[in-house]
Amino acid sequence: MPSDYFDSDGALTEYDRWRRSRWEEMAGPDGKAGRIAYRLITESEQEVPEVPGRWTSTGFSGSLTLTAARAEGVSVDDQAVDGAVELTSASRLSFPGGRRGTIEELRGTHVLVVWDPAAPTLVGLRGIEAWPWDPAWTVEAEYRPADAGRLLEVTRLTSPSMRDTFPAPGDFVFDLRGERHTLRAFGVGSGTLLITFTDGTSGTDTPGMGRWLILPHPKDATGTARIDFNRAVVPHHMFSAAFPCPLPPRENHLPLRIEAGERAPVFEKEAAVGTATGPAV
Structure with missing residues (x-):
């Protein structure tokens, strides 16, 4: 990540590039939607x-x-x-x-x-509601590897729903709003970790099934990592019910409102309530 990430102009430029790539991922010619x-x-x-x-x-x-x-x-x-x-x-x-x-x-x-x-x-996707970018929602976290072979069982949104197990190689521990929190991470590919979480906005301002953070696996067995809640995304299931997304484990609930990141997709004939990221962004 660029060294000027926290400079207001540099950070917003990097964030805007990410938002555009996120839009292409969901709504582009081969969009997941x-x-x-x-x-x-x-x-x-x-x-x-x-x-x-x-x-x-x-x-x-x-x-x-x-x-x-x-x-x-x-x-x-x-x-x-x-x-x-x-x-x-x-x-x-x-x-x-x-x-x-x-x-x-x-x-x-x-x-x-x-x-x-x-x-x-x-074809009906018009935008993705998101809170405005705010550097206060970026934290430094300690990565703590779990015991080798740790697995975590979760529910997938299939029809009917089913239980599945994911490798859970480590936890991220960080301080936010004066309290210490821990989030468990799943291994979802070579060098990639997925955190599925809920918070005080879940079920009202954001999906009840929580949101995601997608992070690179820390290069060192232990160390620090940057968690940017501005990059919290709504699960693919919110764009198409054909995605069998996992629900967050109970351990990954944050007892505060994370007013950062994506809120919901906006489809045709729906009114956008917050900041929408769409084709014009």
């Missing part, structure tokens, strides 16, 4: 309402097969499907109407993910 389906494939010849074809899985360690007739307009890796095709996590699927698909995994189960360029959540 266009996700329309997250379907676990658990049956033989399973049909998925959003796309044609029949799907058969023998478990994630086994095979996933798509069966479709040429007239259904399905292709895999730019090749038209006419019969049965075995899929992998690298397969690129195309469907009529510009819809696209990928294959993911959740707790040992194949998942079909579908994105639609005409999804109402994508």
Whole structure:
């Protein structure tokens, strides 16, 4: 992060660049708000309402097969499907109407993910409400690694909801508003940590399911890290119900109002209450 981050002009410039990249992530040509389906494939010849074809899985360690007739307009890796095709996590699927698909995994189960360029959540997204940037909401935190292999169980917003476990490699301890707080972090990729948290604004000014902080894993086993609540984001589930987002663990509730960061997405015909970050920003 630039050394001038806390200078008013430099910090706002860096923050504005981040806000633009955040908007592109959710509302750009491949924006996450266009996700329309997250379907676990658990049956033989399973049909998925959003796309044609029949799907058969023998478990994630086994095979996933798509069966479709040429007239259904399905292709895999730019090749038209006419019969049965075995899929992998690298397969690129195309469907009529510009819809696209990928294959993911959740707790040992194949998942079909579908994105639609005409999804109402994508074309109707007008902004993301956020509090004005305030350097007072940036704190220095101590990173405390957990015991090796620590896992934390959480609820995912699937239909029906399900329990899942995440690696929880460490905690961040910091002082804010005269009190000491601790937030547990999940490992969600190489070098990336996710903090899901609730606070005094949750369920009123911000989503009841909490918000997220996405941080780089500290380079040292112990040390300090900067937590900027101005970069707290609303979960992907608030942009599309097709995201199986985890709910925050009970330990990650902050007993104060964090009036910083994102508040809510703004869709067409909805009135923005706070500062909206949208295409014009």
